[in-house]
Amino acid sequence: MAEKSYHCQLCNCTLYGMKEFDLHCNGKKHKSNEKHGNEQEDAKRKIYVRGLEGITNPRDFLFKYFCNFGSLNDIKIGGNQGSSFAVVEFCEREPVARCLKMKHMIGGQCLYVKSYKNRTPTSGVSRMAHQKLEQDEKTKQAATTSHAMDILLSAASLTDQINLLAACLKLDAADEKARVQICQELTKLLSPLFEHCKICQFGSSVNGFG
Known part of the structure; x- marks a missing residue:
């Protein structure tokens, strides 16, 4: 005889049997979602x-x-x-x-x-995804650095090296758009604490060196 199924609306998952359901309700994921739900309600x-x-x-x-x-x-x-x-x-x-x-x-x-807006905690899955993105970005940066070094070593003079480096690190349209969006999000985040503040790009965040 198949065990009765129970659905946890909070975690949006189905459990089979009361024992499995009880284990889930006392588990870390359910407790975390429960706490987050209470915090959101309090907010x-x-x-x-x-x-x-x-x-x-x-x-x-x-x-x-x-x-x-x-x-x-x-x-x-x-x-x-x-x-x-x-x-x-x-x-x-x-x-x-x-x-x-x-x-x-x-x-x-x-x-x-x-x-009042409460901060949303990062789940374990989100943290893993974030870590993977960071690792992918590091790999991409390493490949870019290696490619840039090959180009620089082929340059005839220091001036050529500087021009080549600037061209190599120049932001494309997607990067420029992403950095503008980051500034906008930071402005929204800090506005409740510092009225009329505005986050702008400056220095290496504009020219691609940072």
């Missing part, structure tokens, strides 16, 4: 707040203000005195939506409120 009850410069006791200041929107679970203060920020956690998700729709001015102090 929906949080807001990210900047504009606390000059406030003597920001935690009390924020508590007195944001308790008007709903019950608070916790307030964490980060950064330094010159550029501090806070993560305000409500007990429910509804107050977050209300906070994000409003502009927050308190006694002439402007608070910048954004949704």
Whole structure:
């Protein structure tokens, strides 16, 4: 008689038999996905707040203000005195939506409120894929270096070597596009911490030497 199958929606996998299902639920992968799911759910009850410069006791200041929107679970203060920020956690998700729709001015102090985004952990499979990509890139770089050396050794003068090296390492359209995208992603990542920041290419990241 075939054992009954059980489907784990969290991990999107099918297990056969209660014993196998129990082992899966107590396993590392399931626990990791469960933790990540809880963290993502918690993030929906949080807001990210900047504009606390000059406030003597920001935690009390924020508590007195944001308790008007709903019950608070916790307030964490980060950064330094010159550029501090806070993560305000409500007990429910509804107050977050209300906070994000409003502009927050308190006694002439402007608070910048954004949704809180939790970092997504890298799975074991993703790490392995990333390591393979890194290894492939190293192999590619080694081949490129060897090819460049052959070309340079064939040059008649130092000037020719410099020109050949520049031509050999010149970025193609795909590389240029990729580096622009990296700058854009870094700008998005750092904007919550440093307002109006913009990451730009500079030096060797532009000419292909880096």
